[in-house]
Amino acid sequence: MTTGRVAPDAHTDTDRAMEKPRPAPLLEVTDLRVRFTRGGRTVHAVNGLSYRLEAGRMLAIIGESGSGKSVSSRALMGLLPPTARVSGSARFDGAELVGLPEREMRRRRGADIAMVFQDPARSLNPTMRIGVQITEAIRAHERLDRAAAKERAIELLQLVRLPAPERRFHEYPHQLSGGMRQRVMIAIALAGRPRLLIADEATSALDVTTQAQIMELLVELQERLGTAVVLISHDLALAASYADDVVVMYGGRAVERAPSATLFASVRMPYTRALLGAIPLLDRPAHTQLPVVAGQPPDPAALPTGCPFRPRCDAATGECETAPALVEHEPDHWWACWNPVAAAGPHPGEAR
Numbered sequence: 188m189t190t191g192r193v194a195p196d197a198h199t200d201t202d203r204a205m206e207k208p209r210p211a212p213l214l215e216v217t218d219l220r221v222r223f224t225r226g227g228r229t230v231h232a233v234n235g236l237s238y239r240l241e242a243g244r245m246l247a248i249i250g251e252s253g254s255g256k257s258v259s260s261r262a263l264m265g266l267l268p269p270t271a272r273v274s275g276s277a278r279f280d281g282a283e284l285v286g287l288p289e290r291e292m293r294r295r296r297g298a299d300i301a302m303v304f305q306d307p308a309r310s311l312n313p314t315m316r317i318g319v320q321i322t323e324a325i326r327a328h329e330r331l332d333r334a335a336a337k338e339r340a341i342e343l344l345q346l347v348r349l350p351a352p353e354r355r356f357h358e359y360p361h362q363l364s365g366g367m368r369q370r371v372m373i374a375i376a377l378a379g380r381p382r383l384l385i386a387d388e389a390t391s392a393l394d395v396t397t398q399a400q401i402m403e404l405l406v407e408l409q410e411r412l413g414t415a416v417v418l419i420s421h422d423l424a425l426a427a428s429y430a431d432d433v434v435v436m437y438g439g440r441a442v443e444r445a446p447s448a449t450l451f452a453s454v455r456m457p458y459t460r461a462l463l464g465a466i467p468l469l470d471r472p473a474h475t476q477l478p479v480v481a482g483q484p485p486d487p488a489a490l491p492t493g494c495p496f497r498p499r500c501d502a503a504t505g506e507c508e509t510a511p512a513l514v515e516h517e518p519d520h521w522w523a524c525w526n527p528v529a530a531a532g533p534h535p536g537e538a539r
Contacts, residue, residue: 212239212278213415214263214383219275219285221255221262221439230488232258234439235275237513240432242382245409245416247426247447249462250436253484256419259436260385264300265292279383297379298328305388307368311360317344317371318356324378343374347404366397373404377412384408385417390425402429423462427451435459438485438495441513445520453520455527458496494524502526 221233233255240246248256262273263284277284279299284292304310312320321340325331331339337356344352347370360368369389376384386405390398406429409416418430426433426447433450435443435458443456454460461480471477482499485491491498493508500507506525513523 210241213242213280214240214417215276215278216259216263217276217278219259219262219277220273221258221267222272223268223270224272225270228488231490232271232439232487233262234490236434236436236439236441238432238434238441238444240383240415240417242415243409243413244431245406245418245429246432246434247418247420247430248434248436249420249423249426251421251462251480251484253487254436255439255487256436257387260302260387260417260419264296264302264385265289266302297324297376297381299379299381300383300385301376301379301381302385302387303369303372303376303389305391307365307372308360310372311368313360315359316356317358317360317363321356321371321375321378324375328379339378340374343377344371346377346408347371347374349374364397365393366400369393369397369401370404373401373408377408380412381414383415383417385419387419388421389418391420391422398425405429423459424466435462438490439487440495440523441521442496442524443522444513449517449520453517455516455520455522456524457500457502457526457528460528461499502528 216239217237219233219236223230223232236255236259238246248259250256258267261267262271263277263279265284265287267273273285275285279295284295287295311317318337318340321343322333322336325336325339329339341352341356344355349355349367349370355363355367360371363371372389384405390401393401402425405416405418408414418426420426430447433443433445433447434441435456437458443450443454443459450459454463458480464478465480467477480499485495485498493510494500494503495510497503497507504526511523511525513521515521516527
């Protein structure tokens with residue numbers, strides 16, 4: 188068992204004097220919880236998620252399907268169904284989002300926070316030309332006439348590096364490739380000049396070359412516009428390549444959190460190590476079976492007692508029957524585990 192600091196208040200006065208002050212966060216999420224209740228069944232989708240994100244940085248939220256990644260981000264934008272019950276705090280530039288009236292939330296969507304969804308083929312209206320869909324988003328936030336809105340839409344298509352933007356403006360979604368449609372979705376998301384962009388599995392349906400192009404585009408926009416980005420993904424390799432900070436979720440909880448360079452240099456949570464081990468490697472011998480994370484993710488309506496990863500963890504002990512708290516064991520490196528991976532543990536992808 189390891190010990191650590193549960194909260195920054197545990198720092199000594201000397202520690203505080205030596206530390207550089209962090210900038211005020213653009214987004215600060217504290218103990219966020221989401222419950223869905225229907226037909227007497229309660230689904231615990233998000234269970235006490237906390238993180239902070241500064242302007243101009245990219246935070247990756249990583250985990251398997253059902254871990255609570257997308258639900259937590261949709262809760263920030265008020266995009267959950269009426270059966271959802273959201274508690275905790277999510278402060279955007281100091282203003283509370285949780286419990287915000289729908290009218291005020293509608294004003295903030297697009298203008299302050301925007302989302303790029305996973306499947307552009309479903310998100311774009313197939314019966315409307317691309318230009319109409321972009322100008323509609325622009326005029327929802329700015330009082331522009333049609334000519335000015337069209338000019339602004341073409342500028343956005345140029346910004347997201349869509350070839351021949353004047354021609355694409357008049358085309359329908361089916362006339363574009365998957366990567367082009369995703370660029371259009373990013374252009375629509377940027378129409379209101381948001382300060383926070385949430386990319387919800389925005390590259391998962393694309394081939395690796397197009398995926399890299401979209402990620403490079405997000406990084407470029409982040410640097411040019413100072414936009415903060417929340418990248419929701421199941422792909423740890425993507426997070427390692429592009430994110431500044433990483434939150435790993437499991438069973439609706441954050442189980443490891445750190446700057447990207449720190450986390451991937453010294454993974455401590457067994458679940459994070461298992462995800463890394465399942466990444467296909469180019470130097471793996473041909474025709475060998477790919478490693479997988481054994482077992483199944485927990486049912487959010489019937490979470491196990493103690494550590495939610497315990498039924499799938501080779502390192503589980505009797506101590507794991509009590510749920511570990513997310514603790515700062517090392518500077519800016521938090522994990523929730525009684526039996527963390529040793530600092531000199533096996534390289535990701537090696538046989539376990």
